[in-house]
Amino acid sequence: MSVIASVIDKVKQMDPGQHEFHQAVTEVMETLEPTVDRHPEFVKGGIYERIVEPERSVIFRVPWVDDKGEVVVNRGFRVQFNNAIGPFKGGIRFHPSVNLSIIKFLGFEQIFKNSLTTLPMGGGKGGSDFDPKGKSDGEIMRFCQAFMRELFRHIGPETDVPAGDIGVGGREIGYMFGYYKKIRNDHTGVLTGKCLEHGGSLIRPEATGYGVVYFAAEMLARRGLDFKNQIVAVSGSGNVAQYAIEKVNQMGGRAISVCDSSSTVIDEQGIDRDKCCYIMELKNVRRGRVSEYASKYQSICVEGKNVWDVIREQGIKVDIALPCATQNELDAQNAQALVDNGCICVAEGANMPSTPEAVKIFQDNNILYGPGKAANAGGVATSGLEMSQNSLKLSWTREEVDNRLLLIMKSIHKSCLDAAAAYGKEGDYVVGANIAGFVKVAKAMLSYGVV
Ligand SMILES: NC(=O)C1=CN([C@@H]2O[C@H](COP(=O)(O)OP(=O)(O)OC[C@H]3O[C@@H](n4cnc5c(N)ncnc54)[C@H](O)[C@@H]3O)[C@@H](O)[C@H]2O)C=CC1
Numbered sequence: 001m002s003v004i005a006s007v008i009d010k011v012k013q014m015d016p017g018q019h020e021f022h023q024a025v026t027e028v029m030e031t032l033e034p035t036v037d038r039h040p041e042f043v044k045g046g047i048y049e050r051i052v053e054p055e056r057s058v059i060f061r062v063p064w065v066d067d068k069g070e071v072v073v074n075r076g077f078r079v080q081f082n083n084a085i086g087p088f089k090g091g092i093r094f095h096p097s098v099n100l101s102i103i104k105f106l107g108f109e110q111i112f113k114n115s116l117t118t119l120p121m122g123g124g125k126g127g128s129d130f131d132p133k134g135k136s137d138g139e140i141m142r143f144c145q146a147f148m149r150e151l152f153r154h155i156g157p158e159t160d161v162p163a164g165d166i167g168v169g170g171r172e173i174g175y176m177f178g179y180y181k182k183i184r185n186d187h188t189g190v191l192t193g194k195c196l197e198h199g200g201s202l203i204r205p206e207a208t209g210y211g212v213v214y215f216a217a218e219m220l221a222r223r224g225l226d227f228k229n230q231i232v233a234v235s236g237s238g239n240v241a242q243y244a245i246e247k248v249n250q251m252g253g254r255a256i257s258v259c260d261s262s263s264t265v266i267d268e269q270g271i272d273r274d275k276c277c278y279i280m281e282l283k284n285v286r287r288g289r290v291s292e293y294a295s296k297y298q299s300i301c302v303e304g305k306n307v308w309d310v311i312r313e314q315g316i317k318v319d320i321a322l323p324c325a326t327q328n329e330l331d332a333q334n335a336q337a338l339v340d341n342g343c344i345c346v347a348e349g350a351n352m353p354s355t356p357e358a359v360k361i362f363q364d365n366n367i368l369y370g371p372g373k374a375a376n377a378g379g380v381a382t383s384g385l386e387m388s389q390n391s392l393k394l395s396w397t398r399e400e401v402d403n404r405l406l407l408i409m410k411s412i413h414k415s416c417l418d419a420a421a422a423y424g425k426e427g428d429y430v431v432g433a434n435i436a437g438f439v440k441v442a443k444a445m446l447s448y449g450v451v
């Protein structure tokens with residue numbers, strides 16, 4: 001049995017039931033096969049076995065008091081996966097589905113994504129099964145403080161630097177940072193995604209959504225295409241989706257969809273600047289449901305279905321697909337429908353949103369397919385820029401950060417293509433992203449000896 005197959009087997013045996021983690025490991029490991037012959041030193045150094053095992057996983061109790069005065073207990077996680085090239089770095093997710101498998105898959109992906117950014121950041125991820133939906137602001141604050149009451153002892157600006165993810169935005173980062181500062185008496189860059197007033201970076205809120213569009217534009221340019229007049233389907237309606245829509249509009253495309261966990265809205269006229277501002281206010285301030293959009297603007301609203309189901313069922317024509325909601329949201333049936341309807345490009349704003357079967361369909365049909373770890377790396381890259389500004393005690397302008405983001409996305413795109421070509425898989429962004437991200441981390445791990 002090859003070293004790769006035996007590593008995948010061992011992960012499945014050691015961690016039965018961690019389906020998302022198995023999926024992420026299998027997807028990455030299978031594409032690393034060509035590195036085995038090229039780098040016998042990686043095999044000898046046990047790199048393949050070591051890279052699938054987190055440095056450490058912390059699981060902790062998060063007790064807090066709700067508005068009725070009752071004690072609620074949630075579970076907290078921080079998986080510090082790999083710090084070979086820099087401090088552990090990756091977001092925190094608050095969602096009822098969170099478990100160890102999901103946090104491990106996200107932390108594992110983060111290793112390669114962060115390596116691709118060219119910045120010195122290792123991979124980690126955290127979160128809780130806490131459900132922010134319907135909670136008051138006071139409850140959110142008390143939960144964030146309770147979460148940080150344990151997390152603080154595991155993180156630090158040179159150790160592990162968390163940020164946001166699903167259910168964690170500027171408000172939550174503010175509550176967590178405020179509590180960290182209070183109990184450590186230390187105003188330091190221990191979290192990113194902070195508000196501007198306490199050390200955040202301009203463009204960080206926009207970075208993941210803008211970055212995914214910059215990445216897609218690079219892919220399209222290879223075929224002499226761009227965003228102008230393209231019909232773009234976006235899923236989700238949170239941080240990544242909102243700024244992806246904003247950038248699609250700026251680049252002359254027409255974004256036609258959003259969704260949340262209750263419903264999907266399709267607006268074939270296009271979600272223009274004003275409608276996008278409405279969604280931002282609805283989601284970030286009023287914390288309402290996307291179905292409200294349909295009572296304000298002429299559009300289709302379908303309850304209980306995601307964007308990709310609705311697009312398939314209604315036969316809606318889409319040129320570019322940007323899945324920006326959550327893992328495994330886009331399955332084979334919906335991928336086939338996109339292909340059949342003439343879709344030319346899929347760039348993932350979310351982490352692992354396409355199932356393995358969907359990815360195969362995109363690749364078999366020569367669709368420009370940009371996997372999340374490359375296409376959505378602009379968020380963490382800009383977090384890296386926030387860390388640099390915090391260390392320098394400086395704030396860069398909006399233009400400066402946006403320029404750096406654009407250059408980083410171009411560089412990630414090139415690294416993917418270069419690595420794919422170097423390993424005999426010309427044009428394959430999946431192979432390219434995995435190998436380019438992996439080789440740098442593997443070399444760093446090797447240089448430390450067996451630790
Ligand atoms: N925020 C960031 O900087 C980055 C986020 N990502 C990924 O992007 C994705 C979205 O994250 P954010 O926009 O930050 O989160 P968010 O919490 O701001 O928004 C998530 C959106 O997805 C929707 N959603 C979640 N689960 C869903 C489901 N089961 N069905 C339908 N809709 C669902 C939510 O309703 C919400 O609109 C996640 O996969 C995250 O890991 C990736 C890189 C960076």
Ligand SMILES: O=C(O)CCC(=O)C(=O)O
Nearest residue numbers: 090091163165379380383
């Ligand atoms: O900005 C960060 O550190 C994390 C972003 C993130 O969670 C991700 O890239 O999935």
